[in-house]
Amino acid sequence: MKKQEEFAQHSTEYNDGLISLTDLLSTLWHARRIIAGITVAFIALGLGSTLYLAKYKSEGFLQFGGAIPLSAEKMSKTRDFKETAAGIQLSDYKRYSESIGSRGRFDDFVQAVKLDNTHGIAGLRKNITSEKNLNAILVPIFPFTKLDAKDLMEQPKENSNNVIGLRISYDATTPEEAQRMVALLGRYTMDTIVYLIYTDSLRFKHLEITAKITKLDNDIIGSKEKLAEYGRRIKDLKQIVARYPKAEAQNTSQVVTVTDENARYLSPVTQLMSAEVEASTAEEAIYQAKREQQQYLLLRDYYDIAKATLDANKSGEAVLRALEACKERAFKTKDLNDELVKEVYNKITVDNQNSINLYLEKSRFIAGPSLPENRTTRLSTAVMASALLGLFLGCLIALGRQWWIANREQLAD
Incomplete structure (x- = not known):
């Protein structure tokens, strides 16, 4: 008999510690206006930020038209210029890339071509001088990948896997600005390469x-x-x-x-x-x-x-x-x-x-720079994500408010 009373007491204490699903749904239902208001506010905030801070991504493929730098010695050793290894050797490309990502070099180029007051130059300068962003903006293209090498009967010869081009991409607030910045990046890249080549030569x-x-x-x-x-x-x-x-x-x-x-x-x-x-x-x-x-x-x-x-x-x-x-x-x-x-x-x-x-x-560019038609983040995606976030935070606030009301006297003591 005593054991049954102790078991009943423990069961009561355990049930008191559990949250009833009915009580939880009831709490959320009574706070439905607060939850709906918070959800709508987050939808409006997400929609507004997506429209105001919209990004458009333009892409282009810049090819290197031959063996760079142009070498008279290499040309004299071959019957035709096309027989030389096209593109830029990886060691040279790394050296050029370091100069491309230099703030001083970019500022010199902007002043030389008189683009100081061009809209978006400040943001481009910030992205160019960041190594992480630069590697995402300028992606080197090779004639052979690791998968290609597995499929080939013979392994690529030395210097035959040079950088043959660049995939250039950039995000901007308008489609026209994104397209213009990709074109400018292509011009800046070739300008820097030519400048370094003639700096070494002359x-x-x-x-x-x-x-x-x-x-x-x-x-x-x-x-x-x-x-x-x-x-x-x-x-x-x-x-x-x-x-x-x-x-x-x-x-x-x-x-x-x-x-x-x-x-x-x-x-x-x-x-x-x-x-x-x-x-x-x-x-x-x-x-x-x-x-x-x-x-x-x-x-x-x-x-x-x-x-x-x-x-x-x-x-x-x-x-x-x-x-x-x-x-x-x-x-x-x-x-x-x-x-x-x-x-x-x-x-x-x-x-x-x-x-x-x-x-x-x-x-030159053999593909692009493209004029993007859609934003990088779609409105439907932004609305859905904002609604889910608002609903979650609304429910969390409603439950927290109900818990505070139920336990404020104990907290006061």
Whole structure:
């Protein structure tokens, strides 16, 4: 009997600690106006924030039109430019990417192209200088992925998996701004790559060409010394031939043999002919070295002007388009009827045209930038999420209010 009373007492205490589902639903029903009000408020808040803070996402695919940077050495080793590995080597791309994400480089570009007051530039600067955001905005594209490599019969060769393009995406408050910013990002990316390429090239060309001019000086000096030696030898051989006129009748096909017992030499006439041929070769070497030296002197004048142009500009595209003007200034006082001068002039022209074709024409958007039609967050999704959040918080507030009313006297004691 005692045990039954204790069991009944414990059952009563346990039931008192449980929350009845009926009481819970009753509490929520009596607080339905509060819950509905909170839910409607959250729906309005979510809908308003979605409309006011709407984001539109534009995307574009920027391709690199060939092997970047443009290398004359690589082109000379292949029969056709298309045979070279297209795109940018990963090591070079990482270096370019670091510069693209630099705040100083971005500010220099904005000032160079006069976009300081353009709407959205401040937000773009903030995203570009954040490594996390930059990696999401600019995604490199490779010709082969890991899945592609598994399906291929042969593994990709070295340097054949370069970065061939970029997938560029950007969120903005209007579709037009998003599209404009993606286009600007493509232009900024190529401008930075071109600027770094010419920074590396033009800053070191002067020293390289000066070293080659000095080396050619030494080559000319050495060839002149050989020419003087051949001249002395020719003079002596002519005197020998004059003293021995019958030597011409001797066999001219003798070979040179030197032993301990005797020595046999070529006939003086044969040696005279060989010396004259060697002297002619030395004269030709001097002529070619002087000609090449004159070409390098012309190139140095051009690169000096180009380097000054680079120092005065912060835009790679502006530098590239100014190279033709630099060429005209360098050759303004030169005689273009001279074949040597004309050859250097034409070489610079071809290099500049190839660079403009590669960096500004072939490297372009082949898809996009797209003009987004829909927001990144749909209104229906925003309304549903706001309604669920408002309903949950409304129910939580109603239950908390009922618990406070039921336990406030105990809390007061």
